Amino acid sequence: MILLYASTFTKALGRLTSAEQKQVKITAFDLAQDEAGNGLQLHRVDKSPGFWTARVSQDLRLVLHKDGAHTLLAYVDHHDAAYRWAERRKLVPHERTGAMQLVQIVERTEEHLVYTESVGAVAPQPAATHRPFATLSDDALLNVGVPRDWLEAVRNADEASVDGLFDLLPDEAAEALLDVATGGRIEDHVAATAVAGADPFAHPDAQRRFRAVAGIEELKAALDAPFAQWAVFLHPAQRAPVTRDWQGPARVSGSAGTGKTIVALHRAVRLAGTEGARVLLTTFSKPLATALADKAMLMTEAVPERRDRLTVRALDQAAYDLYAAAFGQPSLATASQVRAAIEAAMKDGRGAGHDAAFLLEEWDEVIDAWGIADAQSYAAVPRLGRKTRLGPKQRESAWEVFAYVRERLGERGLTTWADVYARLGERVAAGKDIRFTHVVVDEAQDLSVAQARFLAAVGRAGGPDALFFTGDLGQRIFRLPFSWAKLGIDVRGRATVLKVCYRTSHQIRQTADRLLGREITDQDGVTETRTGTVSVFDGLEPVLALVDDTVAECDAVAAWLRAALAEGFAPDELAVLVRGQGQLGRGRAAAKAAGADLRVLTMHDAKGLEFRGVAVMALDEDVLPDADRLAGVGDIADLEAVQDTERHLLYVAATRARDRLMLAGVAPGSEFLDDLK
Ligand SMILES: Nc1ncnc2c1ncn2[C@@H]1O[C@H](COP(=O)(O)OP(=O)(O)OP(=O)(O)O)[C@@H](O)[C@H]1O
Numbered sequence: 001m002i003l004l005y006a007s008t009f010t011k012a013l014g015r016l017t018s019a020e021q022k023q024v025k026i027t028a029f030d031l032a033q034d035e036a037g038n039g040l041q042l043h044r045v046d047k048s049p050g051f052w053t054a055r056v057s058q059d060l061r062l063v064l065h066k067d068g069a070h071t072l073l074a075y076v077d078h079h080d081a082a083y084r085w086a087e088r089r090k091l092v093p094h095e096r097t098g099a100m101q102l103v104q105i106v107e108r109t110e111e112h113l114v115y116t117e118s119v120g121a122v123a124p125q126p127a128a129t130h131r132p133f134a135t136l137s138d139d140a141l142l143n144v145g146v147p148r149d150w151l152e153a154v155r156n157a158d159e160a161s162v163d164g165l166f167d168l169l170p171d172e173a174a175e176a177l178l179d180v181a182t183g184g185r186i187e188d189h190v191a192a193t194a195v196a197g198a199d200p201f202a203h204p205d206a207q208r209r210f211r212a213v214a215g216i217e218e219l220k221a222a223l224d225a226p227f228a229q230w231a232v233f234l235h236p237a238q239r240a241p242v243t244r245d246w247q248g249p250a251r252v253s254g255s256a257g258t259g260k261t262i263v264a265l266h267r268a269v270r271l272a273g274t275e276g277a278r279v280l281l282t283t284f285s286k287p288l289a290t291a292l293a294d295k296a297m298l299m300t301e302a303v304p305e306r307r308d309r310l311t312v313r314a315l316d317q318a319a320y321d322l323y324a325a326a327f328g329q330p331s332l333a334t335a336s337q338v339r340a341a342i343e344a345a346m347k348d349g350r351g352a353g354h355d356a357a358f359l360l361e362e363w364d365e366v367i368d369a370w371g372i373a374d375a376q377s378y379a380a381v382p383r384l385g386r387k388t389r390l391g392p393k394q395r396e397s398a399w400e401v402f403a404y405v406r407e408r409l410g411e412r413g414l415t416t417w418a419d420v421y422a423r424l425g426e427r428v429a430a431g432k433d434i435r436f437t438h439v440v441v442d443e444a445q446d447l448s449v450a451q452a453r454f455l456a457a458v459g460r461a462g463g464p465d466a467l468f469f470t471g472d473l474g475q476r477i478f479r480l481p482f483s484w485a486k487l488g489i490d491v492r493g494r495a496t497v498l499k500v501c502y503r504t505s506h507q508i509r510q511t512a513d514r515l516l517g518r519e520i521t522d523q524d525g526v527t528e529t530r531t532g533t534v535s536v537f538d539g540l541e542p543v544l545a546l547v548d549d550t551v552a553e554c555d556a557v558a559a560w561l562r563a564a565l566a567e568g569f570a571p572d573e574l575a576v577l578v579r580g581q582g583q584l585g586r587g588r589a590a591a592k593a594a595g596a597d598l599r600v601l602t603m604h605d606a607k608g609l610e611f612r613g614v615a616v617m618a619l620d621e622d623v624l625p626d627a628d629r630l631a632g633v634g635d636i637a638d639l640e641a642v643q644d645t646e647r648h649l650l651y652v653a654a655t656r657a658r659d660r661l662m663l664a665g666v667a668p669g670s671e672f673l674d675d676l677k
Helices: 007-014 018-033 079-087 108-119 138-143 148-156 162-168 171-181 216-223 236-243 260-271 286-299 304-308 315-327 335-347 356-368 375-380 392-411 417-429 449-461 506-513 550-566 581-593 627-631 636-654 671-675
Strands: 002-006 042-044 051-055 060-066 070-078 089-093 100-104 210-213 250-254 279-283 310-314 438-441 467-470 495-498 519-521 527-529 543-547 574-578 599-602 611-616 657-666
Touching: 002 007, 002 018, 002 216, 007 070, 007 216, 018 051, 018 060, 018 070, 018 216, 051 079, 060 079, 070 079, 070 089, 079 089, 138 148, 148 162, 162 171, 210 216, 236 260, 236 495, 250 260, 260 279, 260 286, 260 310, 260 438, 260 467, 279 286, 279 315, 286 310, 304 310, 310 315, 315 417, 315 449, 335 356, 335 392, 356 392, 375 392, 417 449, 438 449, 449 467, 495 527, 506 636, 506 657, 543 550, 550 574, 550 581, 550 611, 550 657, 574 581, 581 599, 611 636, 627 636, 636 657, 636 671
Parallel strands: 002 070, 250 467, 250 495, 279 310, 279 438, 438 467, 543 657, 574 599, 574 611, 611 657
Antiparallel strands: 002 210, 042 051, 051 060, 060 070, 089 100, 519 527
């Protein structure tokens, strides 16, 4: 007998009080030890073959499905609700895809009633005539996993009933139809077809809702984290890159909220399952690494040996530790020390024909990144990613400045981050142990050249699956683009894109997507496309408020926040985001006027976070793009790339919102808002 549990069960469990949850778990554990259920009070659900209820307490019932070979924990609720749920369900493999589905029985005479019930109070709508799926054939619908019983209801669905319909269909069918309803093609969602004799629970689409457990320990671990759906039920497109034996560096991308971080976590935990593996799961900032570490702890609770093989740290921190162990603690030069040295050299008459901003970028992206130590090396280096060409004379004059900077830093015993990564890279290339057999990098779009070179060395020294990246080119907010392939990280042919957005409502994601192109191609020709992305839930349209002055803006944002609070949003579920430190005051004033203690953050600091409601404010013409940043661009040819990072910042900020989004500023507002109007 195989014991399984369904995502409907863990979701239902999450809705109960913690005392009730405890009782349910005891019943579930009893069941795991006594699968025949002899010691439990089981009752057959008359109208639904295979369904039983197990008594948890006087009031609570656990719904099971038993077919001899399998026992499935399907649902849990109070007595009447549990029976009602079971009476309306059947468990059957889909006739075309073969994936096991928990299908809701269609009540033909009451189709509208069924839909509206599931989404709560939906007022009767005036007759809507548009039926978005009316012309889809049986074949087209069956191919994406729509159960046969639902074909007619799907084709009959109109604008008023369509949202409720999505809640009632199996996820794979709902996602395909959501895409169609928003202009996508149903052919892009054809599910894997049934293989004769295959286990219907093993189908990739079944694995996103059913999970087999090997024993009581595994069940305990799973039920102790009932809210963490992502820890168990991966989408097939998420599971595939996690489980595959990649024959080279691989990269997973996708719009904000498609679960890239979740994929990185699962991949790291999976790699840590191999004896002898030492896995580094990393990202670019400490707060993000801390959040990753918390999730990794949750996932490895029941597998302590994996936890021991997994290190979660920000990349700079990990590099610092490795460097300190190999060479002693580095004394790192700050950006302002480098800038001061460049300015001092220029004051001395070096670097004629260049300006300081240009030389600082040249230092960061070429001299320091590539560890250039003398004029000959500089004359020969390809200057990857730099757009303005430099002739031999110009390089000679620039080198006068860089030689001076190197000397000054050397005198003070200072190292740069690029030096740290370069020396570690050399150590790895020389076959010295760097502690890690695998590196999994989240938010990889913001890697620096020096970091990427170091990782390339790790990739060369390790096995074919040593490097795994997740990221979104549309969220590159710190770095200018450069070629990974030229540095030795070639993901071509091993790049996949996730298309199901779990975080943001359909309306918020669509609005945010308008800020970016449908496709972004990196320097190596790898294209990431946003078309076909669907969100798993609907919400309100984002609010855009362009007002006359900052006082009116404060009032508008405060009113919006108050309305959300009045509707039951907790203060920690809301955030106010602004472009930079200079606008934090405006954000705080709005939060204060709303009378709530809310997080007020810069857009950079909000990376990787999520909130139920987000107000992005101070979106003024001279704030975004940041006028100072644009004025400080040293190489005018980089202007567009810098402008892109500013646009990405607004995308990042807007996609932190799950349910509600407000965008506010003083008229005429940021030029980027024009794309949203
Ligand atoms: N398979 C899943 N089932 C349920 N929830 C999921 C699943 N995958 C991801 N999520 C949830 O979706 C949200 C977004 O996931 P995640 O942070 O991994 O996305 P992301 O692509 O890394 O986003 P960003 O690009 O904004 O950093 C999280 O709340 C996560 O728990």
